[in-house]
Amino acid sequence: MWFSYLKLVFAGMAKNKFFTALSLFGISSTVMIIMTVVLLFENSVAPRKPESRLDEMLFIKRVKVVVKDQSVSIGNVGRRLAVEYLAKLKTPALINVSSTDRFEIFYQGKLISQQVIVTDPNYWRIYDFDFIKGRSFNLAEYNAKAQVVVISSSLSNYFFGSLDVIGKMIKLRSQEYRIVGVVKDPPYTSTNCFAEAWVPSSLIDIPAESEGSGSWSGECYLTILPNTPADKQRVIDDVNDLMRKLNIRLASKKTTVTLTGPDDAKTVYVRGYQSDEEFKGVTQFYLKWVSFILLFLLLPSVNLMSLNITRIRERATEIALRKAFGASRGVLVKQLLIENIILTVIGGVIGLTMAYAVLRIFAYQLFNVSPDMGDVDLVITVNISAFILTLLVCFIFGIFSGIIPALRMSKLNPAEILKGGNK
Amino acid sequence: MIELIDIQKVYRTSTVETVALEEVNIDIKRGEFVSVMGPSGCGKSTLLNIAGLLDLPTNGRVLIDGRTTEGMKDKELAAFRNKMIGFVFQSFHLINELNVIDNVELPMLYSNGISAKERHEKAIYAIEKVGLGHRMKHYPSELSGGQCQRVAIARAIAAGTSILLADEPTGNLDSRMGEEVMQILFDLNTQGTTIVMVTHDEKLAKQTGRILRFFDGRQVFSQVNSSLKQEDHVV
Numbered sequence A: 001m002w003f004s005y006l007k008l009v010f011a012g013m014a015k016n017k018f019f020t021a022l023s024l025f026g027i028s029s030t031v032m033i034i035m036t037v038v039l040l041f042e043n044s045v046a047p048r049k050p051e052s053r054l055d056e057m058l059f060i061k062r063v064k065v066v067v068k069d070q071s072v073s074i075g076n077v078g079r080r081l082a083v084e085y086l087a088k089l090k091t092p093a094l095i096n097v098s099s100t101d102r103f104e105i106f107y108q109g110k111l112i113s114q115q116v117i118v119t120d121p122n123y124w125r126i127y128d129f130d131f132i133k134g135r136s137f138n139l140a141e142y143n144a145k146a147q148v149v150v151i152s153s154s155l156s157n158y159f160f161g162s163l164d165v166i167g168k169m170i171k172l173r174s175q176e177y178r179i180v181g182v183v184k185d186p187p188y189t190s191t192n193c194f195a196e197a198w199v200p201s202s203l204i205d206i207p208a209e210s211e212g213s214g215s216w217s218g219e220c221y222l223t224i225l226p227n228t229p230a231d232k233q234r235v236i237d238d239v240n241d242l243m244r245k246l247n248i249r250l251a252s253k254k255t256t257v258t259l260t261g262p263d264d265a266k267t268v269y270v271r272g273y274q275s276d277e278e279f280k281g282v283t284q285f286y287l288k289w290v291s292f293i294l295l296f297l298l299l300p301s302v303n304l305m306s307l308n309i310t311r312i313r314e315r316a317t318e319i320a321l322r323k324a325f326g327a328s329r330g331v332l333v334k335q336l337l338i339e340n341i342i343l344t345v346i347g348g349v350i351g352l353t354m355a356y357a358v359l360r361i362f363a364y365q366l367f368n369v370s371p372d373m374g375d376v377d378l379v380i381t382v383n384i385s386a387f388i389l390t391l392l393v394c395f396i397f398g399i400f401s402g403i404i405p406a407l408r409m410s411k412l413n414p415a416e417i418l419k420g421g422n423k
Numbered sequence B: 001m002i003e004l005i006d007i008q009k010v011y012r013t014s015t016v017e018t019v020a021l022e023e024v025n026i027d028i029k030r031g032e033f034v035s036v037m038g039p040s041g042c043g044k045s046t047l048l049n050i051a052g053l054l055d056l057p058t059n060g061r062v063l064i065d066g067r068t069t070e071g072m073k074d075k076e077l078a079a080f081r082n083k084m085i086g087f088v089f090q091s092f093h094l095i096n097e098l099n100v101i102d103n104v105e106l107p108m109l110y111s112n113g114i115s116a117k118e119r120h121e122k123a124i125y126a127i128e129k130v131g132l133g134h135r136m137k138h139y140p141s142e143l144s145g146g147q148c149q150r151v152a153i154a155r156a157i158a159a160g161t162s163i164l165l166a167d168e169p170t171g172n173l174d175s176r177m178g179e180e181v182m183q184i185l186f187d188l189n190t191q192g193t194t195i196v197m198v199t200h201d202e203k204l205a206k207q208t209g210r211i212l213r214f215f216d217g218r219q220v221f222s223q224v225n226s227s228l229k230q231e232d233h234v235v
């Protein structure tokens, strides 16, 4: 039954090109806007190399330091707090302290300013980079404050072309560094890994503890990989415990240090759009979004509904025939709804494709990255959940806009419509 | 096969009330070919719609194949129409976007327990029966009026329905095409289909088994052609 029915649906769509185009336009542009936002979110939190284990990770990125009656400062985590306190937690987990900065990189007359991550050896254990050549820097080099660097393949190409680069020296901020490894470029969408070079953080001194916010807020962020997913809560508890003790000690200096987190990747992303005061959890954020989407769908739904209603008269004979030959009201409503949903799903798939295109075209603006190396492929994927969400949106859309016209059509009196002479 | 008992049909709008049928009692036997005649507006189409369960009478009962249809829900009525009754209309009412075979298959889309293959075969059989085996893939716009009406007949009977209700089936056709269509109806009747046909054509009506004459919503005359005997039904 469905095949023949679909044939009629498509024949009808082909016949009413104007109607079809108009409705498809309404649906697909709506879906495009919704799905652009969804894809942006999904691609920002998608666990893909080198963030394969993103879902297991916890992050501490922000700290708020209040010195009573004096100052309030919000920033990244201070190096002392990160290295001397948080990274020394006894919790079963890998803890990495990193900071990101722009460095002038120089080799034989070529100078370029690029994003560099200053980090420790745990970084290479938490993230699974693909090494094209060489290796990461190890603990011995790290402890010995060796001036070594891992670079991206695009930076390698930029400076050396196809030459072998391992062991070559390049200059970062006028210091000589020896290249020990070349990694495949991380995607631009990877907020934690996108960089062109990685150097050991042991080269940076840890500031002494001082009055005020100085030693607590700074430029670092922590990535924590619990040994097992079940250890996640333990990590959070341990961090909270540590901070409580620290704050007791700092009470005499009227200083309170409050961390944001440890958070999982999704929470970090959502927090990026909200202040800590606004933040009420990821679920809340999703709910806000869902209600926004529903509201947003209302307009094109009403539009499609009115288009459908104007077509009732045009379709009366066909509907009456179906009734006369044995379609019950229920079956008819179901068919008309499915027909409408087919239309919205087609529109939805177009919309999703358009959203994908928008993301590719405006990726650098949307993901807020500036790729000057140029030759790196941007990884944007449409995963199953985005696809399912699109279908769901179209489904709701189809029901919204189809139900009233369908009910009306099913109530047409076939006797009245089919009698009489020339039509 | 079709029993109408004390049928009354009143159309009510906010301003007027039209009595379309009044005290109509008709019993049509299995295998009969009955013509319904009468001036315009006398209630012929209304009668056909009620007999075909497309419309409900204001009062009275309709029995099809000995089963009462009173109190049936929309779903049951639809299933009943699907199984038992085929309609042919004056203006064919084919779906222009579908070709001949798809048009004929349409009612069977709503039949339970019939496979696509079976449906297809039945449709082909019906189309061949009306002599259009060579036009299966044509669209209605590519057919003559007579051919369209033959497709409509094929559609009405394809599922194996035993009752055919035809409202002026030749009304839009010239006499030659009208005769073609009539010939098919006669053939179907010979093979056992019960047919009720509304017509304004006295000559055609005379060829059928019985003529019911209506005037102003009442049946005034029943004429059995085969025995050439006329009986007045004074009601």
Ligand SMILES: Nc1ncnc2c1ncn2[C@@H]1O[C@H](COP(=O)(O)OP(=O)(O)OP(=O)(O)O)[C@@H](O)[C@H]1O
Pocket: A416, A419, A420, B011, B012, B018, B019, B020, B039, B040, B041, B042, B043, B044, B045, B046, B047
């Ligand atoms: N839906 C309706 N609402 C109100 N009145 C109606 C409706 N349908 C039919 N009527 C009235 O009922 C009466 C019978 O109509 P019906 O269509 O059955 O006549 P008919 O005998 O088929 O006429 P014709 O030969 O012109 O087709 C007419 O007076 C008509 O105006």
Ligand SMILES: [Mg+2]
Pocket: A419, A420, B044, B045, B046, B167
């Ligand atoms: Mg009529």
